[in-house]
Structure formats: structure tokens, C-alpha cells
Amino acid sequence: MKFKNIYILIISFMLLVFSGCTDGFEDLNTDKNNASEDATNPVYQLTRAQLEYSGNSDFSFEVWRVNIIYAGMMMQHLASTSWYSGDKYQQNNAFSSAYFDVAYNDQVKYVVDLIELTKDKPQYANLYQIGRIMRVMIFHRITDIYGDVPYSEAGLGYIGRKFTPSYDTQEFIYLNMLEELEQAAAALDLNGDRPGLNDLIYGAKPDVISKWKKLAYSLMLRLSMRLTKVKEDIAKQYAEKAFAGGVFTSNEDNAYIVHDATGGRNTVNRNSNILGGEWNATDFGVTDPTKYKNEVFLSKTFIDYLKNNNDPRLQYTAVIKKTGSSNPADQVGLPNGLDTNKGDTDVTSDPNYPGDLAGYSTIRGDVFLSLTGPTFFITYAQTELLLAEAKQRGFAVGAESAEQHYNNGVRAAMEQYAQYNSVATIPALTIQNYLTAHPYNGSYEQINTQYWVASFMDWYETWANWRRSGFPALVPVNYTGNATNGQIPRRMLYPATEASVNAENYSRALDRQGANNFMTRVWWDQ
Structure with a gap:
């Protein structure tokens, strides 16, 4: 994985080249017809989208404020006696809206540009499909956090002059994302173009396209299982499609990027920089x-x-x-x-x-907390635990039993520690002894509690799966002055600025979804 670190060194220069992407609305791509492969290499947009998705937007307020301050505390992996609002369900509008603000300015902008620059260009056929998969990764987290959000018109300010994008329903977003993954995975050509080192997830691996296929189907499985409370028939349909298409089969398939400390805030691991680096909250x-x-x-x-x-x-x-x-x-x-x-x-x-x-x-x-450590997006352990639940629900996801998938998931989660640092290598016998002492009991609680442990550090996902499954059975706190009547929040808050800059669409979203508060549930959490 060292080649990823080498490439990230280039990002410092890239940030200067593209520094106008979020500030110079009218200047960038004024003549988009000239944004050809001769003038713009679209793979750089993939690099930026991936790096921004990992949280590398200057001081990364979205990682600090939503992943750590809120989700990590609410999910009771973390705790604090100080000003970390999520520990006590206190309302901080700036903290809770941070992911919305940052994701649309950076992540969405780059991935939409990538798609627009590669669409209908045979030389970028695979890169286009990878862009579609990356777009789903980005939007699934945004909608999980906020519910109804700009989706179909998002990121089109430069290209489509859509400066006040409509808010799509989460139901529409999810169904569309599942379709996008199905189409993109099927269209990837094992003999086609490859993104090379510019792809910070899989880079120049010889099987990079097959790994992106696995990533698409593993993400499809995750999204399908998100629907078990509201659309179990759709959940079953797409979970079975995902398995048939081919999901992750080992930790070698894990989707993550390795960071580099030499580029400062723009390339280091952002969780690490906040928790143990520049800010050093631990x-x-x-x-x-x-x-x-x-x-x-x-x-x-x-x-x-x-x-x-x-x-x-x-x-x-x-x-x-x-x-x-x-x-x-x-x-x-x-x-x-x-x-x-x-x-x-x-x-x-x-x-x-x-x-x-x-x-x-x-x-x-x-x-x-290494500044050069990995940021994981989707893992084999998570995938196997979701397959265990899918099998337990009676979905047709292969010949292996729910118990086998569960054991695979727990084993992979323990083995994954070595991908953070080899000092944390857990011996195979130790893992087997744990599984023998804690045999599978067929309960959703056991599966999803292990998912809670396996998703440590990715608290966006920990929180989302807890809302979906209800497990582990966390006991909320009822601190004086909390904003939820002593209940764990179900969503974060839209930015207050949306009420003025995109007032009509914002109002429609509130009328449809409910009040802009912590206890309004997103669609799949009904």
C-alpha cells in the first residue's frame, strides 16, 4: 500500500491547482467544452473525491464534528466530560451541519465533475463507472446523516447552472443508488482502462477493476440491508443481487486509503490528526x-x-x-x-x-492514531456480518450458513487490526478461541453488536447501522439541558443557511420529512 502514500504527496500540488474549485464558482470550467482529456485529466477528480471523502478538507470539521464529536460519542465508543456535544445530546448547529457544508463543497463537486468529464468517452469507460460507484459512496453517507438531501441536481452548479438544487426523498435516493451500483458494476470491463496510482483505494493492483466490482456489490449489500425496516422486499432483492455479483471475500478487498503525513492537513489521516496529532484530543x-x-x-x-x-x-x-x-x-x-x-x-x-x-x-x-494510518470505507468484516443477518432473514445469499458468515466477519474484524499496525496482529488461535467461547446464537443483536465493534473509528457507519438495527441496546443518558429528552439523536441538522439560500426546496424537505431536529427520523429509520 506504500504507493498510495507516494501519490498523496502530489496532493499538495493538486490543492493549489484546484484551489479555485470551491471559491471561484464562475471562473472554473467557464468553457466546459474545452475540458477534454487534452486539457483536464479526469482521474485527478477521482483522487480529490476519495481524499475529501476520507475527511481531508483543511481542518476537516466534518470528521471532527460529526464523526467524532457526535457519532462516536452517541454510539458510546467514546466519552467526554468536556464540550463534545454528542456525549450528552446537546445541540450545536454548527457541529451537526458540518458534514452537509463540507461534503457538498468538496466531495460532491469533485465526483460530479469526474462523471461529467468521463461520460460517453470510451477511453474513460471504466473510470466513468468507478465515478458512479464513488458518487454512491459519497451520497449514501450524506443521506444517512440528514435524510432528504440534494441528490439528482447536486454538484451541477458549474455544468447545469443548478445553484438551488431540489431535495430528493431518501427513498428515491436509495432506490436510485442501488440502480446505479447495479449498472456500474455490470459495465466495468476487466480489460478496459484503469485509473492507476491516482486511485487511492486500489491503485495499480493488477485486479483493480475486479476489486471495484466487489466494492460496488459490497456497497449494494450495505445499502440493501439499510432498508430492512421499511422495504424488506427490496432489501432481499438487492442483497441477493449483491451476493450473486460478488462481494468482498477477504481483508485484501477492503476499501481504504493510506495517508501521508508530509502534506499536512490535506493528506494526513484526519481521525488521527484530531484524536492524536495536531489537536490531540486523547x-x-x-x-x-x-x-x-x-x-x-x-x-x-x-x-x-x-x-x-x-x-x-x-x-x-x-x-x-x-x-x-x-x-x-x-x-x-x-x-x-x-x-x-x-x-x-x-x-x-x-x-x-x-x-x-x-x-x-x-x-x-x-x-x-498514526497520521499515515488507513481510513476504512467498507470492509470484508462488515460485509460478512451483513451476510450473516441476510442469511438469518432467509435471503438467498449462498450456501454458507449464517453462523459461517458470522464467524467470518468476527475473524476478519480481528485480523483487520493488523492493517492499522502489525503490532496489533491477533493470532489465529486466539481468534478461534474467542469464537469457540462465544458461539453464534442466531440473534440480530449478536450480529449487529459485532458490527458495532467492527466499525470502530467509522462512527458514521456505526451510528447508521445502530439506527437501522437497534443494536447494541445502548442505554441513553439524560443530561440536563439535552436536546432530545434523553434519547440518542436519529439525524443531524441541515445548515441554517439552507433556509435562506435554498429556501423553497428546503421548506419542501421539512414539510415532507419533518422538523429540522435531532429526533426526526430519516426514511429508512421509520
């Missing part, structure tokens, strides 16, 4: 207690689950800040919903309070 590597920020810890819910089940991932996930111990027996999770205000919810009220905040567990930085 105080990774800080030895002077007077310099602690004491912002991000691991939740008691998460630590207790791993600890009570003797999960071998615990020693590679958690560390006691004060002592540096990663011994599972030493780990103490911080309960969600506490503060340092010396009242009833003060952290000292925790029966397991270790004497000071530095006595709680936080993320093990040498495993998860």
Missing part, C-alpha cells in the same frame, strides 16, 4: 499531566463489552493514559453523560472513578 504521547486536554476517552459501554467478553481486541484498542498500560484488566471506561462541574453528574460520582481523568482508558495511539 493526549497521545503527552507525559506532562499539566498539558492534558482530557477531551476524549473510551466509553464504559465499549470497554465493558470488550472486557466482559475477553475480547482480544481490547489490549490493542485501549490504554490507560496515566500509566500507559494496555493490560485488559487495567482498563476503565468513562461513563457517558458526566462532567467536571461538581454537581450530581460530576465524574467523581462514577463508582469506578480512578482518582482523576487520566486514570480512564483512551484510544491506543500507536495502533489507531
